[in-house]
Amino acid sequence: MPRLTARERREAYQREHDFQVKTGKAFFPYAIFHDTVASLVTVVLIMGMSIIWWADFGPVPDDPEAGRAGGFLGPAYENRADPGTEEYDPRPEWYFFFLFQLLRIFKEPEMLLFATIIIPTLLMVLMMAWPFIDRRPERRVSRRPIAMVLAVATPVALMFLTWEGSKAPAVGAASDHPGAAAFANFQPCGTCHTLADAGTGGTVGPNLDTSNPDYATALAIIADGKGAMPAFKAQGLTDDQLSCLAGYIATWAGAQAGAPGPKAPTAEGYPDSCTAAGPDYAGAGAGG
Amino acid sequence: MAPPIPTPKEVVQIPLDWVEERSGLVSLHKYLLFRNVPKDISWLQTLGSALITTFMIQVVTGILLAMYYHPTADGAFESIRYITDEATLGWLVRGMHKWGSSMFVILLFLHMGRVFLMGSYKYPREMTWLTGAILFQLVMFMSLTGYLLVFDQRAYWASVVAININGTAPILGPFIAEFLKVGPEFSENTLSRFYSLHMLAVPGGIIAMIGLHLYLVIRLGVTSPPWSKHRAKAGDV
Structure with a gap:
């Protein structure tokens, strides 16, 4: 697709916008119906997770500082926070596992900055700047090779790092290494x-x-x-x-x-x- | 002479006209509800609404949790126990807030992936993407600050690790870490600072950004998926 001048691109957008308005359907009830179905599915999923989580709760402990066990979705709560513990294995929430794993990859002290600051910042800047980097009007992914590579590589990399991070041993906790x-x-x-x-x-x-x-x-x-x-x-x-x-x-x-x-x-x-x-x-x- | 008795239709119409004349809100709502959208939008384009619904769940369950939660080192864990074990349906409210947050992050990634694959961030929708990217960061910050509030071992130590990682950053790192901890060490004030950020500051930012995001979506209009044959009829776009 050829590069468009600012005027051509404005006109193309306006032409399509007018066409969609002219041939489209009213938001209510057409789009609202789709949105309501999607929202209901979401609510059911969230409630379902909560119920499955709750159904596996263990008995309420007598000790007021003790945790309450759960099933495969995790405990209701763990033991009360104790800053004096030395043998706890701290873990972030699952959606930070990929960052956690980056820390393990760049473990050398002089490389640690890559994991804590440089890579996350670059990713954030890249994300925010993306529409200003990719300015071609083409929208079909089959004709956007770089976007296609990114669209495959990013989720694969994130899922891989998340998976590896979920198995990672503790950060800074007393270890169970022999010795x-x-x-x-x-x-x-x-x-x-x-x-x-x-x-x-x-x-x-x-x-x-x-x-x-x-x-x-x-x-x-x-x-x-x-x-x-x-x-x-x-x-x-x-x-x-x-x-x-x-x-x-x-x-x-x-x-x-x-x-x-x-x-x-x-x-x-x-x-x-x-x-x-x-x-x-x-x-x-x-x-x- | 007695005033005429209004018909049932007038009972509805008169107050609506009153509001319309003074604010224009009625015609605004008519526009929002009855504006046309492309007739072949994809199911993938409902992820944004699912996110709004999830956000509303987080707001409602968050308000309910705040009614019983004590943001103090002595009271936090106790109140979480009370909510989970004793309060009527407290487990459901806390469960929905907990699993809603995971759902939010998953939907956010899917929504962003959808926008990326369909090229929906392209001219003239760059600002819509930008507000979305800011929302993404605010939501990650929400996850971080909410995690500590349960105040069990997992919550505490994950937050200590996260703050310490933050502290290793050059120049600003130590300042941010001290700001979050409220001083050089983790203390009771850390909990109230996280609580305030989690339920006042960041949600305020998120609501403002969602407002701007939606304004842009409605102003610029939604479009058909790039593979749409219907869309191709509009010409070479």
Whole structure:
């Protein structure tokens, strides 16, 4: 379709508008009928979801702070908000899952800006500016190749990110990585060291989230000690236990948004040594 | 002489004429109801009305919820429990508000997809699209602020995460995060700030934008789908 001058395009619109007014049907009752049917379907769907949700509610709990269970549409409500919890797995509402997933893709601290600001802002600007970018009068999608690609790619990308985001592990919550419990509970590491992933905040020794030791450094210091820190090999830890702790620290120190820290690649395979190190080291669920 | 007794028709007509003479509202409504629309509009073009209906559900259920809700750290969860467990049909009101919000977001995406695929944003309807894009952002902000109000674990921690993500943005991020939290830390005031944004500020913006959006839709007219044979008769448009 050729480019139109401003006048041609105004006349074309006016011609079509006049034609539609002349040959059209009255909004009432013709269009109102369609709109009413669509609205009724919507109301029925919303009420239906509410009833299905309600039908699966568990009994009202006696504890005034406790949650009330539900079925596959989720609980009536969860436990009362408790800012002191350290083991809650926070999740956004489903329509923010795609943003949540972007955070996991751009997990490196220097890349995080892409996920939090740059990509969402660009998308919003693109959305608002779209009619000013695509100014051709052609409306049939078969003759708008770029629009067709966008129309397929956007929903596919959004649905994919939403789906991946729905399965994502927690952001910033205490993790269930093998080694976290050992670090926090079975060894006194957390008394002296801060490591956000394990939920410890000790300030006697270096903050591991800022020092980010790699696997070899962590292993050497844990085994042989350094400065005020005792040598844990001499205290009877096995090689597997030492390796599990060093691997855990190298992997999850400096973790951002649920993604491993910068030295994680130096500690590949560390979960295996945790499994070999005995039940207390095999994960948060295994010990007391 | 006694005044003549009005006929039943006059009983309706006289007040209507009175209103019409002073406001023009009667002829406006006649125009809105009886204006012509294309005779082959698609079912896909009813998604906008479905959105208005959903919005009205959100307004009505939101008002009902506000009658029982306490926006305080001590009272919020308690009042949600009361609404859900004890108030007559409270579960239905809260359920419709909760599922209505999900429905709203889904319909919004579908409506936007329909407008995009049919090329309905093209000249002279650019402003209609723009007001729709602003509505989209306002609705996402509604979802964000409404989530905290339930004040259960999920609500609280999702909001903490969302605000912290906001805070990582450069320059404005920390200010926005502090504005939403009402200070450096999450506090009771955070809840009342979210409540006020959710039920006063943002709905006001949404109502204004819907008004402008609808004004533009009616002023510019609806058109047939691009594949319409009927539309082709209008000439090379």
